[in-house]
Amino acid sequence: MHEDDHDHGHQHGAHAHAHPPLQKDHDAGTMGAYEVLEETLRSLLIEKGVLSAEEIAAAVDLMDSRTPALGAKVVARAWVDAAFKKRLLKDTRAALLELDIDIGTIAEFATVENTPEVHNIIVCTLCSCYPKMLLGVPPAWYKSLAYRSRTVVDPRGVLREFGIELPRDVEVRVHDSTADLRYLVLPMRPKATRGWSKAALAAIVTRDCMIGTALPRLTAKANPRRTRRAA
Amino acid sequence: MAPKRKLMPRKGAGGRAAHDIGGLSFGPIDRAEHDLALWEKRTDAMQRLLTSPGKRAFSVDGLRRVIEDYGEQAYDRTTYYEKWIRALRNLVVEQELLTRAEIEARMAEVRTRHQQAGRQVSKAKIPW
Amino acid sequence: MVSAVVSARRLEASQKPRFAPGDRVHVPARPVLGHCRTPWYVRGKQGVVIVVHGRFRDPERLAYHFPGLPAQVLYKVRFAQHEVWPTYGGGAGDHIEVDIYEHWLEPVR
Numbered sequence: 001m002h003e004d005d006h007d008h009g010h011q012h013g014a015h016a017h018a019h020p021p022l023q024k025d026h027d028a029g030t031m032g033a034y035e036v037l038e039e040t041l042r043s044l045l046i047e048k049g050v051l052s053a054e055e056i057a058a059a060v061d062l063m064d065s066r067t068p069a070l071g072a073k074v075v076a077r078a079w080v081d082a083a084f085k086k087r088l089l090k091d092t093r094a095a096l097l098e099l100d101i102d103i104g105t106i107a108e109f110a111t112v113e114n115t116p117e118v119h120n121i122i123v124c125t126l127c128s129c130y131p132k133m134l135l136g137v138p139p140a141w142y143k144s145l146a147y148r149s150r151t152v153v154d155p156r157g158v159l160r161e162f163g164i165e166l167p168r169d170v171e172v173r174v175h176d177s178t179a180d181l182r183y184l185v186l187p188m189r190p191k192a193t194r195g196w197s198k199a200a201l202a203a204i205v206t207r208d209c210m211i212g213t214a215l216p217r218l219t220a221k222a223n224p225r226r227t228r229r230a231a
Numbered sequence: 232m233a234p235k236r237k238l239m240p241r242k243g244a245g246g247r248a249a250h251d252i253g254g255l256s257f258g259p260i261d262r263a264e265h266d267l268a269l270w271e272k273r274t275d276a277m278q279r280l281l282t283s284p285g286k287r288a289f290s291v292d293g294l295r296r297v298i299e300d301y302g303e304q305a306y307d308r309t310t311y312y313e314k315w316i317r318a319l320r321n322l323v324v325e326q327e328l329l330t331r332a333e334i335e336a337r338m339a340e341v342r343t344r345h346q347q348a349g350r351q352v353s354k355a356k357i358p359w
Numbered sequence: 360m361v362s363a364v365v366s367a368r369r370l371e372a373s374q375k376p377r378f379a380p381g382d383r384v385h386v387p388a389r390p391v392l393g394h395c396r397t398p399w400y401v402r403g404k405q406g407v408v409i410v411v412h413g414r415f416r417d418p419e420r421l422a423y424h425f426p427g428l429p430a431q432v433l434y435k436v437r438f439a440q441h442e443v444w445p446t447y448g449g450g451a452g453d454h455i456e457v458d459i460y461e462h463w464l465e466p467v468r
Contacts, residue, residue, distance in 0.1 A: 030350075030351040030352065031345050033353045033355040034270070036342055036353070037338065037357060038273055041277065041316070041320055044329050044337055048329070050288070050328055060269075060272045064272070106291075125252060126295075127295055139264060140311075141261060141262045141263075144261065145255075145307065146257040146258055146259060153400075153447070154449070155453070156449045156453075157448075161260055162262075168449075168451075169452070170450070171453055175456050176253065177458070178457055178458045178459070180368050181412060248399070251399045253400045
C-alpha cells in the first residue's frame with residue numbers, strides 16, 4: 001500500500017497503474033470539498049481585505065517561476081567556479097543573491113556536497129520541508145508517507161528504488177529538515193564534462209540530483225561536442 | 232488497506248505523534264509525477280502570504296500544529312494540500328479573521344453556484 | 360557572513376551557544392505535549408554537533424501564536440545510523456543529520 005498523495009477516492013491494490021497528471025483546468029471533473037473550501041476562503045479573505053486577488057495571483061506566479069532549472073544554474077556555476085562553490089557551501093542565501101535569486105523570509109538554505117566518500121539525501125519526515133524558493137514545488141513522492149518514513153531508516157533501499165546502488169564504503173548521509181533550514185544537494189560533477197559550458201552542465205542537473213535521489217547522467221545528447229549549436 | 236503503523240500510544244500519552252513517521256513502514260514509493268491543480272497552487276500562495284512578515288496572521292508552525300492534531304486516520308488519508316487548506320481554515324478562525332458561520336455559509340454558496348453551472352460538487356464535510 | 364535579507368525567524372546571536380561543533384550530545388526521551396520538531400526516532404539517542412546554525416524563534420511557542428522568544432540556538436546533529444536503528448541494514452559508516460534546538464539537547468559527560 002503506498003501513500004495516496006493525489007485526488008482519489010479509491011484504495012490502491014498491490015499492482016501499479018499509471019495516473020495522468022491532474023488537470024490544470026479545475027472545472028473538469030467533480031469539485032472536491034477541499035477545492036470548494038479554497039474558493040470559500042479566498043473569496044472571503046479578499047472581501048475582508050486580508051488578501052487581494054492580485055497578490056494571490058502574484059504569489060502563484062512566483063512559485064511557478066521557481067523551478068529545478070534555477071537550481072541547476074546554481075550547481076553549474078559551483079562546478080566551474082571554485083570560489084563561488086566555497087561561498088555557496090558557507091552561506092547559501094548570500095551566494096544565491098549573487099545570482100539575483102532571493103529566497104525570501106520563509107527559511108534559511110544550506111548546501112551539502114556529494115563527494116566520492118559521501119552521498120547526501122534530503123527528506124523531511126515531519127511534514128515536507130523543501131527548498132521551494134529555489135527548486136519550486138516538490139514532487140508528490142517527496143511528500144509521500146512512504147518516502148518520508150523510509151528514507152531515514154533505509155536510505156539505500158530508497159536509493160535502489162531510484163536506480164542508485166552505492167558501495168558500502170561510500171557513506172550515505174541523510175538530512176532530515178526538521179527546522180528552518182532547507183537543504184540542497186550539490187551533486188558531483190561527472191569527470192567527462194571537462195570543458196563544458198555552464199549551460200551544458202546545467203542541462204544534466206535534474207531536480208532529483210539536488211534532492212539526492214539521482215546522479216547527473218551523461219547521454220550522447222548531453223555532450224555539447226556532439227551538437228552543432230553552441231551550448 | 233490501511234497503511235501499517237507500529238502500535239504506539241498517541242501524543243498526549245507521551246508517545247509518537249501522528250505526523251512523526253520517520254522509521255515507520257508505508258510500502259513502496261509511488262513516483263508518478265503530478266501537476267498541481269490551481270486550487271492547490273492558490274492554497275500554497277495563501278499560506279505564504281498569511282504567514283509572511285507583512286501579514287503575520289499566524290505562523291507556519293501554527294499550521295503544522297493543527298495538521299498534527301488531525302489524528303492518524305485523517306492524516307494518512309488526506310493529500311498534502313487537503314491538509315493545508317483545512318489548516319488555513321482553522322487558523323483564520325482561531326485568529327478571528329473569519330467566523331465558522333461565514334465559512335460554512337460561503338461553502339454552501341460556492342457549491343450551489345458550481346452545481347448550477349453544471350458541475351458535480353462533493354457534498355463531503357471537512358471536519359473542524 | 361551577513362546577507363541583505365534574512366529569515367524573519369532567525370535572530371542575532373546574543374548569548375554564547377551551549378554547544379560547539381564536535382560536542383557529543385544526548386537527546387532526552389521526554390514526554391511531549393504539543394508541537395515539537397525533535398523526531399521520535401532520535402529521542403534517547405546520542406550524536407555529535409556538526410554545525411551551530413544560530414538562533415531561531417522557538418517553533419514550539421510560535422505554533423500557539425507566541426513570539427517564540429527566547430530564541431533557541433539550533434544545531435545540526437549527526438547520528439550513526441546503526442546506533443539510531445537496531446536493525447539498520449546499510450553501511451557501517453552511514454549517518455543521519457537532524458536539526459535540533461538547544462533545549463532538546465543535553466551534554467554527554
